[in-house]
Each structure stands twice: as structure tokens, then as C-alpha cells.
Amino acid sequence: MKPVRPLLLALLLALVLIPAGAADAKTAIVRVDNQWQLQVDGKPYIARGVTFSGSSSSAAYEQDCAKLAALGVNTLRTWGVSTETKYLLDAAHKHGMKVMVGLWLRQGQPGAESDDSFDYTRDTAGMKKQLADTLTHVKFFKDHPAVLAWGIGNEVLLNSPNDAAKEAYARFLEKVVREVKKVDASHPVISVDAWMFGVPWWEKFTPSLDAYGINVYGGGVHVLPDTLQKAGVVKPWFITEFGAQGEWDAPKDANGVPREPTDAEKYDAIVDGWKNALAPHVQAGRCLGLFVFNYSASFDHTSLWLGMLSGTSTRPAWHAVREAYTGQKPAAPLPQVASVTISDVKREESGTWALVRVVMKDTAGAPPQVSFAYNFRGGATRHERDSVVRLEAKAGPTPDSWRVRMPNVKGAIKLYALAKDSSGHLAAATTSVALPPASQAATPSP
Template sequence: MATAPPAAFGVLLVTALLLPMGGVEARTSIVKAGEGWKLEVDGQPYVAKGVTFSGTGGPSNFDADCERLRAQGVNTLRTWGTGEETVALLDAAHKHGLRVLVGLWLRPGRAGMENDDAFDYARDAKGREAQLQATLAQVRRFKDHPAVLAWGLGNEVILNSPDEPSKVAYARFLEKVVRAVKKTDPGHPVLSVDAWTLGVPFWEKYVPSLDAYGLNVYGRGIHALPEAVRQAGGRKPWFITEFGAQGEWEVPKDARGVPQEPGDAEKYDVIVDGWRNALAPQVQAGRCLGLFVFNYSSAFDHTGLWLGMLSGTAMRPAWHAVREAYTGTKPAPALPVPVRLEVQGLEKEGVATWANVAFDVTAATPLEVSFAYNARGAPTREERDRVTALEARKGATPGTWRVRLPAVTGAIKLYGLAKDGAGNLVAATTSVAAPASP
């Protein structure tokens, strides 16, 4: 099951304005090809080699963002919703030869996703109509932009609906929206996005007008996905609309109850293996139309460190994995490799508690080492996502450190971070029982 999307790209739908767009509209189609399908742009075959996009600092950075991503072998971006930034992104994408799977946000059916919003699809007829009209306004606004590849309706709404009647009500509404979008814009396919294959039975039964499925999938389960689609009754092509390492929601927890984050080597390998070995045969067979790796963002937070391609200005292993997957180019110099992060004991020093930490990293060049923590059990979402730097001193022996722990209640995730001279940041994680707040 996929994680809720970041808020960085704004989910607020804005008033439609007809804007002049440069260039000529690109028409996209999904056509039958033997026993499968193929995606075409202006009659030419197209496979989406994509990333989900939150950006690194707003519209002023979009030009540089798109230029960098193009150099990585990326040809397509995916967003979750539209907003005032969308025009700037589409313009930057077009300038650099990228296309965009434009997200059209539909409200989740229960709290837990964006802004803890929740909408009753079974009873709120006025709200349904408002969402429909807002969605069509965005389609009219952007449909003639040459960077638009397709429309992606909703994100994990079926997953985040409280019961079967709510899921059915949403699916019936979704069919109405799909038909209206296709009538408004016959030139671009429409898909809907949900977690794993949970949406497939509902789409097949209630949303026949969809052109393709959008599936959010994480971890090595990508190899089992094609058969899972078949068993769920899927009869249409699909995109992997989010992908990366195994997520927090499905990993085992350690003895302190902290989810055990995959190592950086696994995060790297799963992306390259997923594209080359799990999806390449499905692309060849005409079932998979493309991939979007999660996520292009500079956020230095819990999700950014776990799944992101960048952390601040530093490059995480996923950055290089995307390039190797799409171009075959390996990182040079080789990335540092965390070998061990281990808390070897706690000591009191006045009112402070210090952890004696062993942090070993194999690297060809000197490293800038730091430590940080995350309190995943904190009461608010903002606190649960925050990653905070910790004071640290070198220990008595090489590879050891004294790290001052925060005064928080409960177990925390401890990060060992190592940055090389090329701007690559690697991380290792463990947990420790922090001292209680005074």
C-alpha cells in the first residue's frame, strides 16, 4: 500500500483561467497492439520513464529541476493536483522535452491523507458536483498545453475510503468524472490512481470509461504485480504511478516498535531491478506503459530520507538509481556504503544523555558525518515527519561518536548521515530509547 502524497504540490483547485500556451498541443493515445497496448504521442511510441514531482523550491527552480531530470533519463513527471504553480511546471517541462501526467485531485474518503481531509461520496451530492466542476475547470485550463501527457484522477481514494459502500459511491462518481473529462478533452487519456490492485475490481465494475490504471507499488512486490492485476480482473494497461523501496506501512518493527527502514543499498537496487527486471517484460508485452519513481523533492524529512531522490541539495541513492535504471549509467565516484550504525551505551552528563555510537561507512573520499533523529510517535503530523539534527562529538576511537539525545518521550529513530565531496548523502538508521522529557 502506498503512502499518502506530499503536500508540496498543492491540492487546492483554483479558478479556471484560459491561458495562452506556447507550441502545439500534443495528442496522446493508448492503442491496442496485438494482445497488449502501446502509448503514443502524436502517433509515435512513448514509454513513460518518470518520477513523481514536488520540486526543489517552487516555480523559480522548475527550469533547473526539469533540466536536471532530463539529464537523468527522465522523460515524464507526475503531479497529484493542480494549482497556481502548474503553468510554470508545464512550461519548464515543455522547454526541456518532458511531459506531465497531470494529477486532478479528488478528496479522500477518510482522514489520514492530505490535510486530514475526508469526504462523504455517498451522501454529499453538492460536494460531488463541486469537485466535478472544479476538475473540469482544470482540464479546460491545461488541456491544450503541449507538455500534458495524460490526466491522473485521484490518489488512493479507494484505499482511503472507510467501507464498501463508500468505495462503490466513489467509483460511481469517478465514472461520471472520467466521462466528463474525456468529453472536455478527447486528446489525452484518463487514468485513476490507487494502491496496489485495490482499485482494479471497482474500476472494472463501475468505471468502464478509464483508459488505464495507475498503480502505486513499493518494494520487491513489483515482481508479483502483473499476476495480481490479472487475478483482480484487470483488463486494461497500467502505469506504475508511485514506486520505491518498501514503505514504512509494510516493514517489520524492531524491539522498540520503530519500523525498520531498508538500507540505502536495497533502496537503490529495488529501483534498478524494478525497472529492468520486473517491468521491462511488461512494457515489451504491452501491459505496462511506464513508471514513476517517488519522489523528486528536496525535503529533509522522514519521507524524504526514506524515499526521496534528494535531501536538501544532497543526492540520495535513489537519485543515482533512477539514472542507472533509465540510462544504464552508474554513479561515479561510487557511493559511500554505510556498514554499521550501533548504539553501544548511554551516559548521563549533567542534565544531558549521550549515546555512544559506532557509525562505520566505506568511502573513497573523506566524509562529513552528522546525526539526526525522528520521533515517529509524536502527537502531530508535523512532528512525526520532522528530522532534527543532533549535537555530536567524535569518540575515543575511529568510527565512534558521542551523540546528545533529545529529551523526548519514547523511542526515536536515530540517523547516521555521511556526505561525500561529490554531494552524495547516505544514511543508516537504528532506534534508541530517548530520555523522558523533564
């Protein structure tokens, strides 16, 4: 879901030293008692993972890995390599963790991943360069003891414009996989795509993959295993991204804004997905592991919906990952924003103001700090569509109400009510309001 920053080869050459005294670890996917098994140095290994963007810079990677290890996480997944990859591998190894190292391949059309438009049907020189770059990365990192596997490409088939492009990419991917295996026979090679979009193309044109990586969200995780079996898939698979129901699947409210799951629904999706939907398939040797999306401290639309952190605050996914992988529940119920409603939207001399009522649930101790922000999915640029912007707010006429100044945009916005408690957990709930020209009244979502 994240594009990778370009690799500065000169810096990487200077950085890619293996930790002193470390021995590379061999990973394999083998058949044991007629079941697939992921092994590290001959011992069974189940990936209890998260996707990883980091809380800030590489200087924080060691602290990040220590925190994730305490949650029961044993594996990280990246989308590509950069000058910071070596630092992440070192930090992961220090804390007993492995990394599925992403090897980015360009997208065939603008989409969720990037605004790239690479032509796999014609750009021979571009494919040659991508293959060379990929092999360079593999050679540099293959002996690092934290490497678990290679994850080549992410949702390229989903973002391919037509069947000809999909076939061309899948054939190119087969060439990349074969060449990677010539360079490194000690780590499995997978490719990643969304839902079942990649499976038929991999099955037909990319037979050298050791396993499939599938990104799936929400209730789809309960349906996927049977769907794979009905499609005749015999190879093992990882869930390479997972979380609550995504925006692309969510029903829309009266203002056309996708309804975001509640914090409780986000929490339950992760715990249920691992313990109930996937557990039988892990036991049966079909599913080799899970990566919950995403360890990042960003404050934006995707991170608030699916992320484990928001700045230094924890979100529901943080606590859900810990329960899923260790069985440890929060010491006390996490506070939740039970409801947020908008009324009395008025144009004043200082701007457009709305009365917003926020009802909390499961709060203990000091009242949480409430604030507001908005997201405008109708923005002209990707940056605008993804940005979450703080809003000015004043105390309202009742203890659970605030007067919030609306942004100067025309159209439906998503309004966030955010509540941070004394333990550093950030609760959130959303609603929407359609902001009209100044002379008209706005329409809150029911």
C-alpha cells in the first residue's frame, strides 16, 4: 500500500554491513506430513507480523522493534528497500524478529499504490532495469540474518489496465523470481496482490513463486481460504496486509462518505481474523502467517482508519495485535467515542461553525482530551484527499458539546472526533457534513 523511496546505491554500498558475529539464517517452505510449513534453520516458524513504515526515522527503529516484540510480533513486512533498510534489519535481528523484505515493482496505472504508469507490454528497457535493481538489492541483503523472505511487487496486477498488461507483468515476474532464486537459494520468494486479483495470473504464468501474498481486509478474511481452495490453489499463502473493513468496501452515508468502522469493530476484526478465520488454516499448513496493517505514526486518512499509532498515541489496532498474538487484553476497557453528531451549522462573520456533540464510552479517571479534524475526499490532489487537518474548537453550551469551525471547502467532509486518554490511547469516531456555499445550510449525515 506504500510506494518505496528510491534507493541511493552509493549510500547502500556503504551501509550494508552484516552485524558482527551474525550468521545468516536459512528459510524454507517445505512439506511436512503432507502440510506446508515455513521453517527457519529447520525449525517451524509462523509469521505473526505487521507491515512496517516506522514511527519516524531509522533512528527510532530499535525502539520500534522493541515495542513490537513486546506485542508478540515476530515478523515485519516492508514494501521496498531504501537506505534505511539495513538499519531496520539490524534492529529486527537485535530483538529476535524477521523481515519479509519488499522488492518494489512499478505499477501499470495510477491507483492505490502510486501514480506510476509502467508499460509491461512494451518497456523492455524499463523491465531490464527493474530486474537489475531487484537483483542488486537481493545480493546486498541476502546474507543478513533478519531476512525471512522476499516479497516481490505489491498489488501490481490489481493496478494493471487490462489482461494483456496483466499477462505481460506475470510473465516478467516469473523471470524476476527465477533470477532471484539463482542469486539466493536460502529464502522463499513470494509476490503480493489484493484479494484474488493475482491468483489466476500467478497460477498460469508465475509457477516459480514459493507462496502467495494476499492483501485482504474486514470480513473477506473469513471467505478467502475457501475461495482459494475452490480456485484449486495448492501453494501456501500469507495474509500480507490485514485490518478492518477498508474504505473501498464500506457503505456510503447520505453525503456519499464511506462509513468508517467504529474503534471496537476495528479491534474485533484483527483479533477475530487471526484467532478464528486464520487459525484453522495455520494449523492445516495452508496459511503461513499474518501481517496487520500498519505500524506507522502518520496522522492521515489511512493511518487513522487502519494504523496502529497516531503520532505517539496508540490506536485500536495496537491493542488488538497484542491480544491476537499473545492473548493479553487491555488492563481496562479502551475508551471509545460512542457517537458524534453535528447540528446547527451556521455561517458567521468569523467563518462557518457547527455544534458538535461527542458522547464517550468506557472512560475512567480524568476525562479524555477531545479535539476535532477533517478529511476532504473530494480534494483535487492525492495529498489533499489523504490529509487530515485539525480544526479549531471551543466549548459548547453543554459539557459534551463543542463549537467547531468548519473548513473553507465546498462539498462533503468527514469529521473526526478524537479523544486522547491519560494512558496515551487515541479514540476516534467519524461523521460527515456537506458544506455548501455560504448562503445555504449544511446537511449533517444522519
